[in-house]
Amino acid sequence: MACNCNKCNPAKPCGCSDPAITNPCTYTDCSVGSERCVDVQCTECVSYCGTSFQIGIDTEIIKIETGERLDSIIQKFALMLSQGVGVCTADDVHHAPYNVYATTITASSAMILWNGESTLTTAIEIFYDAGAGYISAGTVSPAVLQFSLTGLITATDYKVKLQSTDGVGTCDSVEILFTTL
Numbered sequence: 001m002a003c004n005c006n007k008c009n010p011a012k013p014c015g016c017s018d019p020a021i022t023n024p025c026t027y028t029d030c031s032v033g034s035e036r037c038v039d040v041q042c043t044e045c046v047s048y049c050g051t052s053f054q055i056g057i058d059t060e061i062i063k064i065e066t067g068e069r070l071d072s073i074i075q076k077f078a079l080m081l082s083q084g085v086g087v088c089t090a091d092d093v094h095h096a097p098y099n100v101y102a103t104t105i106t107a108s109s110a111m112i113l114w115n116g117e118s119t120l121t122t123a124i125e126i127f128y129d130a131g132a133g134y135i136s137a138g139t140v141s142p143a144v145l146q147f148s149l150t151g152l153i154t155a156t157d158y159k160v161k162l163q164s165t166d167g168v169g170t171c172d173s174v175e176i177l178f179t180t181l
Contacts, residue, residue, distance in 0.1 A: 048073060056085060072098040072116050075174045088171035096171035097124060097162045102178045107154040110178060112147045112162075120166035128152075129159040152180045 048070065054063035062080065064073055075098045079088070088096055098116030112126060121142045127134040128149060137149055152158065158180065162173040 069099060071101075075099060078174050088169075095164075096173040097121075097164055098173070100160075100162055100173045100176050102149075102160065102176055105178055105180060107181045108152050109148060109150045110152065110158070110160075110180070112149055112160055112176075113145060114162060114173070115145055117142060117145075118164055118166060118171075120168070121164045122167070123165045125163045125165070127161050127163065130156050134159075134161070154180055156180050 048064055048066065048068050050066065052063070052065045054061050056062055062076065062085065064076075076095075079096060095116075095118050097114045097118075100112070100114040102110045102112055104111040114124075117124065123139050123141065124144070125139045126137040126147045126149065128137050129135065130153060138147065140147055149160065156179065158178055159175045160178075161175045164171050164173075
């Protein structure tokens, strides 16, 4: 597998220092909702290998675990920057889904994948927006880590977010952005 600098974002400069890289993600989890192993040069194949750590008090704690994926950590910090430290962004019991991404994007559909949902999650609702405000696309049960978003319009910019629900309330994920073909 060679470094494919156009997989993550063809408009950005190549982040690969070695265009002949052939290291597959065999050391990580490549199941649905996890690594996209065809994108070795992107952050989804990088894990934090240091000692687990946390900062905060009571339920306002951000915790980074040894082996946690870098793209999940980035989404966790992005939520904290936009919403502050709180139960939907920081504690590892009740939080928004992490590692949300779109794949298999066509002219009329996209597969939305995620992992890192809260252990207390009772449902996840998928919302999309093509510029007129968010619309619910459907709801899935816990541990269902994918949703096929269909009926999309060709060559249109979309925002998608997930909203997890549990006994404490609801939490929004980051908004992912993509354009249909």
